[in-house]
Amino acid sequence: MNRAAIKQSVFDTLGIILVDKSEIREDATFDDLVLDNEDIKELLDILGKKFGFTFPDFITTQTTALTMVVDMILLLGRESGRETPSNEGKKSRTRTKPRHRH
Numbered sequence: 001m002n003r004a005a006i007k008q009s010v011f012d013t014l015g016i017i018l019v020d021k022s023e024i025r026e027d028a029t030f031d032d033l034v035l036d037n038e039d040i041k042e043l044l045d046i047l048g049k050k051f052g053f054t055f056p057d058f059i060t061t062q063t064t065a066l067t068m069v070v071d072m073i074l075l076l077g078r079e080s081g082r083e084t085p086s087n088e089g090k091k092s093r094t095r096t097k098p099r100h101r102h
Contacts, residue, residue: 001077003070006051006073006074007066009050010047010066010070010073011024011066013043013046014033014043014066016046017042018035018039024066026066026067027065027067028065028066029063029066030063037060040060041060047069051073051077053076053077055072059072
């Protein structure tokens with residue numbers, strides 16, 4: 001899954017949690033979005049299930065921008081070595097050398 005698709009997934013999840021969606025933007029922090037601890041936990045739990053990992057504790061204890069959440073998903077997805085859910089079932093596209101007919 002690419003960065004834009006992950007960002008959209010984060011925004012979509014926030015749209016479920018937040019009443020006021022006007023502050024949802026990439027550089028917004030949890031504080032800007034007026035997320036309390038329960039909201040942050042819900043967001044990270046939903047995203048963790050969606051992408052197949054658990055976020056580190058520090059992400060809930062500091063002023064965190066949505067860009068950091070997106071970056072963390074990209075990083076943890078690479079480290080886990082797993083495909084993100086949107087790529088499941090898709091055939092791998094490996095390049096092979098074209099064969100010449102003789």
